[in-house]
Amino acid sequence: MIVYGPVPSMRLGQSIGVNNIPPKTCSYSCTYCQLGRTDRMQVKRRTFYKPEDICREAGAKLKQLEAENRHADCFSFVPDGEPTLDINLGAEIDLLKPFNIKIAVITNASLLWMDEVKEDLMKADWVSVSVDAAEEDIWRKIDRPHGALSHKEILNGMIEFSKEYQGTLVTETMLVGGVNDHEACIGKIAEQLSLIRPSKAYILVPTRPPAESSVKRASKSSLSSAARIIRNISGADVECITGDEKEEGFFFTESVADDLLSIASVHPVREDIIDKLLRKRKADKKIVTEMLEKGELLEFQYEGKKFYRKNIQE
Numbered sequence: 001m002i003v004y005g006p007v008p009s010m011r012l013g014q015s016i017g018v019n020n021i022p023p024k025t026c027s028y029s030c031t032y033c034q035l036g037r038t039d040r041m042q043v044k045r046r047t048f049y050k051p052e053d054i055c056r057e058a059g060a061k062l063k064q065l066e067a068e069n070r071h072a073d074c075f076s077f078v079p080d081g082e083p084t085l086d087i088n089l090g091a092e093i094d095l096l097k098p099f100n101i102k103i104a105v106i107t108n109a110s111l112l113w114m115d116e117v118k119e120d121l122m123k124a125d126w127v128s129v130s131v132d133a134a135e136e137d138i139w140r141k142i143d144r145p146h147g148a149l150s151h152k153e154i155l156n157g158m159i160e161f162s163k164e165y166q167g168t169l170v171t172e173t174m175l176v177g178g179v180n181d182h183e184a185c186i187g188k189i190a191e192q193l194s195l196i197r198p199s200k201a202y203i204l205v206p207t208r209p210p211a212e213s214s215v216k217r218a219s220k221s222s223l224s225s226a227a228r229i230i231r232n233i234s235g236a237d238v239e240c241i242t243g244d245e246k247e248e249g250f251f252f253t254e255s256v257a258d259d260l261l262s263i264a265s266v267h268p269v270r271e272d273i274i275d276k277l278l279r280k281r282k283a284d285k286k287i288v289t290e291m292l293e294k295g296e297l298l299e300f301q302y303e304g305k306k307f308y309r310k311n312i313q314e
């Protein structure tokens with residue numbers, strides 16, 4: 001399933017996900033990644049799926065929603081890896097445009113120094129780029145990039161892209177406790193953001209089970225201090241996303257199992273959220289047990305809470 005959802009997104013509304021990259025194919029292996037460690041580390045762009053297949057699935061999804069009297073606000077390329085590794089990203093965006101709904105891409109920006117990646121992203125209506133650090137050593141520590149990547153080139157690529165891009169450009173900064181949440185580091189990130197001039201600078205914390213169990217979420221006080229510093233230095237409109245998702249807004253199809261897989265394919269979901277969703281649907285929790293037994297879902301503990309996520313190896 002390349003096209004899934006829609007699933008509610010705080011930033012994008014009801015979002016139809018486009019999973020244009022096979023599981024864990026990425027140029028980074030971020031310590032906070034909720035998909036686990038990257039096992040297919042690469043920086044060379046290539047073909048993964050046929051753009052026509054993605055377009056056909058997208059059209060079928062919209063038809064299905066129309067028949068069910070439901071709507072979607074956007075297509076978002078938010079795959080189980082880095083979306084710009086797909087050499088056909090621009091062609092796929094071109095094919096999705098005639099559907100007349102917003103197209104978003106969430107990228108780690110590691111390939112934004114390449115002209116062809118800039119050109120592909122120019123076609124999207126909304127682009128989110130990651131700025132976890134402005135200092136190379138901290139970038140290496142958090143994002144664990146492919147050895148061929150240059151931090152300086154990536155930061156310059158983002159600035160160059162922001163000068164020409166006509167759509168909505170936002171940034172994401174993941175604050176990891178004890179690594180990039182101290183004031184000096186945030187100050188440098190803020191200086192970088194003042195050059196990128198995003199419409200919004202989002203600050204996130206790792207609230208779901210990350211790749212490395214040693215990763216800790218930044219404290220509330222460092223989160224609010226980071227927001228203040230970034231606002232003051234860069235002048236950006238800052239919003240913090242703590243990731244404590246609510247169950248409101250999830251749409252449902254006839255199949256509870258399909259719904260659970262759609263939701264858990266975007267990010268791990270807390271057990272209490274799943275329980276509420278099942279109660280709403282008057283469904284038995286044995287559905288979850290069966291999905292765990294079939295290997296469709298995985299169960300995790302994080303910060304004393306149980307989470308479920310889609311098994312991307314399936």
Ligand code: SF4
Nearest residue numbers: 026028029030033108
């Ligand atoms: S968080 Fe994103 S960029 Fe980082 S390893 Fe995971 S998929 Fe790649």
